[in-house]
Amino acid sequence: MRILIATSHRAVVGGVETYLRAALPLLRGRGHEVGLLCANPAPADAPVIDAACPGLVVQFAPDPGRAVAVAAGWRPDVVFTHELPDPAADAALAERFPTVYFAHNYAGACVSGTKCHAAPAPQPCARALGPMCLALYGPRRCGGLNPLTAVRLYRTNRRRQATFPRYRAVLVASEHMAREVVRNGAPTERVHLVPLFPTGTSPDARPPVPKPRTGRVLFVGRITRLKGWNELLAAVPAASAQLGRPLTLVVAGDGPDRAAFEAGARARGVPAEFLGWVGPERREAEMRAADVLAAPSIWPEPFGLVGIEAGCVGLPAVAFATGGIPDWLRAGVSGELAPSSPNSEALAAALVRALSDEGHWQRLRIGAWEAAKRFTPEAHQEKLVTILEAAAQRVALERLRPEP
Known part of the structure; x- marks a missing residue:
């Protein structure tokens, strides 16, 4: 299977890139062809997500048109996207290719991305993204106080929200995130729970033995x-x-x-x-x-x-x-x-x-x-590959169906 990974940064700048740095060699280790499409190149000497994958094809796409051109030239069986900076790029990929999205955060589900009110007291928010979010943004201190920024973020996230139904699958790491993406328009049957795993450590071989408390x-x-x-x-x-x-x-x-x-x-x-x-x-x-x-x-x-x-x-x-x-x-x-x-x-x-x-x-x-011990790379990999393969096969079958 040819898998094109689409993401914002080649450099390891946060949790998404840390995950990809661990996931890329897992996919290659299963014999899949993996390519990398990034919106932003890495600064000199910065750690990169493909460091453990020598020879991996890495291409850059700063805009939606270039992203589609790169994908068309690479001819993937499936695109695995982790949120490109411009929501139009993810929408264009989902329109042209079987695309699976990993919802690492609240993009498309919240104006500010915090999913939390700050006033009158801190309180998690369970509201679906919509016009009322823009009205409450200032009074409930969902983010900053600049109304122009609020409008810009609202429009961007509404575009991301509109793309949820276009994905062949939407992956989430928790039951909570599954509820969030469904609440914001992802079809229930396309939402899959794929928990994360520790990337820099693994459970001790033996259970903890008694020890004194340290306070x-x-x-x-x-x-x-x-x-x-x-x-x-x-x-x-x-x-x-x-x-x-x-x-x-x-x-x-x-x-x-x-x-x-x-x-x-x-x-x-x-x-x-x-x-x-x-x-x-x-x-x-x-x-x-x-x-x-x-x-x-x-x-x-x-x-x-x-x-x-x-x-x-x-x-x-x-x-x-x-x-x-x-x-x-x-x-x-x-x-x-x-x-x-x-x-x-x-x-x-x-x-x-x-x-x-x-x-x-x-x-x-x-x-x-x-x-x-339940959150292992192996368990994650099995679920991920099954979903990616199903997304690719579903499109292949649709193409074989005769016209009515």
């Missing part, structure tokens, strides 16, 4: 308001008081709110270590040293892969029950959940449930490890 609560990720650092900062001292023992907040990440996070920890007297961005080895070491992963996102994470990475080393998570997180975090089994309406009191209570009883905490560690 370390680990936060990993970009430090922005939507990641829930403010709620976490209030929850840690409240949980510490209820547990009757100190907890140390360990932050592995950076972002625009880091200074405010650090200042808040000092003001509250919360013991905290701010590590900045860390490499894979240091991150794994911190996961092994921590008692619990705090994943307090107040926006609905499309999946939340960091929880699976933590589970690989037997680290249970505490999180709000938003987005795709309940797909991998079962309350009382692999961690503890707070309600989806974010507040620090509920998060503190979840921390206390996870850490108050040593036997329960040890069982959560085993549960997190067992949950992580």
